[in-house]
Amino acid sequence: MNQRILVTGGAGYVGSHLVAALLDRGESVTVLDNLLTGHREAVPAGVALIVADLNDGAAIDAVLSDGHWDAVFHFASLSQVGESMRMPLRYLQDNAGNGIRLIDGCVRHGVERFVLSSTAALFNLDSDAPIPEDAPIDPQSAYGDSKWMIERALRWAGQVHGLRSACLRYFNAAGADPAGRLGEDHRPESHLIPLVIDAALGRRAALDVYGDDYNTADGTCIRDYVHVSDLASAHLLALDALREASVVWNLGNGAGHSVKQVIASVERVSALKVPYRIVGRRAGDAGVLVASSVRAQQAGWRPVHGDLDDIVSTAFAWRQAHPNGYGG
Ligand SMILES: NC(=O)c1ccc[n+]([C@@H]2O[C@H](COP(=O)([O-])OP(=O)(O)OC[C@H]3O[C@@H](n4cnc5c(N)ncnc54)[C@H](O)[C@@H]3O)[C@@H](O)[C@H]2O)c1
Numbered sequence: 449m450n451q452r453i454l455v456t457g458g459a460g461y462v463g464s465h466l467v468a469a470l471l472d473r474g475e476s477v478t479v480l481d482n483l484l485t486g487h488r489e490a491v492p493a494g495v496a497l498i499v500a501d502l503n504d505g506a507a508i509d510a511v512l513s514d515g516h517w518d519a520v521f522h523f524a525s526l527s528q529v530g531e532s533m534r535m536p537l538r539y540l541q542d543n544a545g546n547g548i549r550l551i552d553g554c555v556r557h558g559v560e561r562f563v564l565s566s567t568a569a570l571f572n573l574d575s576d577a578p579i580p581e582d583a584p585i586d587p588q589s590a591y592g593d594s595k596w597m598i599e600r601a602l603r604w605a606g607q608v609h610g611l612r613s614a615c616l617r618y619f620n621a622a623g624a625d626p627a628g629r630l631g632e633d634h635r636p637e638s639h640l641i642p643l644v645i646d647a648a649l650g651r652r653a654a655l656d657v658y659g660d661d662y663n664t665a666d667g668t669c670i671r672d673y674v675h676v677s678d679l680a681s682a683h684l685l686a687l688d689a690l691r692e693a694s695v696v697w698n699l700g701n702g703a704g705h706s707v708k709q710v711i712a713s714v715e716r717v718s719a720l721k722v723p724y725r726i727v728g729r730r731a732g733d734a735g736v737l738v739a740s741s742v743r744a745q746q747a748g749w750r751p752v753h754g755d756l757d758d759i760v761s762t763a764f765a766w767r768q769a770h771p772n773g774y775g776g
Contacts, residue, residue: 452476457523459486461632462621469680487774502546512557519561520554529589536590543594548601555609561690566595566617578740581696612694614686619672619700619739623759624766631766633773645767648720657707659729668707670736672700675753682749700739701754713760
């Protein structure tokens with residue numbers, strides 16, 4: 449196809465998997481990343497890496513004015529809910545401020561398609577029913593609110609300037625490239641599956657499980673784990689859908705798994721024991737968060753790694769091959 453695509457945050461976990469999928473499809477990709485939480489090694493040889501911060505308006509203008517871009521994918525952001533409650537203004541400035549600056553640049557430089565990494569943290573629901581896109585928006589963190597601000601900016605940019613956008617609200621991204629090229633390496637790690645794997649491998653002390661008194665079958669929280677390569681395929685589909693119109697999609701498996709089910713899966717896949725202890729609930733944690741991804745499925749999205757053991761085994765294989773992550 450060979451479209452010219454800019455990926456902000458393409459050195460990070462989800463972004464790097466999308467870059468690989470774009471390359472596999474024959475697109476021409478440039479990554480813009482400040483390497484704050486991303487890794488140079490996650491950007492394949494042959495992909496131009498521009499090391500720049502999105503708060504640098506001149507740098508963004510220079511990139512966007514350098515020829516025609518068919519689309520921009522925007523992954524770059526701070527993304528820790530807990531941290532955002534300690535530094536709400538930094539999150540609003542970095543995420544919402546940078547996001548709106550990038551959208552403005554796209555409008556001024558004639559980019560027609562924009563894909564945003566949004567989040568389930570827009571919702572404040574605790575229900576067994578899968579959450580559809582039109583569920584009430586009520587972010588409970590500065591992180592979630594910063595993404596909602598970008599979604600609203602995209603709505604105005606569409607209405608007034610004709611920029612078409614895809615707001616893709618991921619639930620819990622998980623797993624690693626099945627071909628072993630890429631994996632998850634957040635420092636510090638805050639995501640459950642890599643934490644459970646490291647506990648199994650003896651690379652950290654016992655895992656803290658935040659509460660076992662939720663209204664779920666085993667009392668622990670239930671989340672919707674969606675494989676990072678399935679997320680990448682949804683992005684490709686969104687890129688094509690944007691030739692016609694803007695979209696808003698929730699992206700998850702539609703099947704939740706509890707913390708104890710994740711622990712059991714890691715034990716099955718690794719044949720190791722996971723040491724863990726139950727501690728108190730964490731403020732703000734909902735009992736159940738599961739996506740309804742009907743819209744994306746109606747557009748043709750078919751996740752192929754829906755099985756939890758499949759997701760965990762790709763994550764485990766990458767961690768075993770890269771015990772110290774990238775650069776290790
Ligand atoms: N991982 C998940 O489960 C999940 C769930 C919902 C939404 N998201 C969203 O998906 C996106 C990617 O998440 P991830 O887990 O890959 O995170 P990540 O931290 O691995 O990747 C983010 C990337 O953005 C870069 N970056 C951050 N701030 C920047 C800035 N100001 N300028 C330039 N580059 C910057 C980082 O260096 C990193 O490479 C984020 O927007 C996140 O909010 C992730």
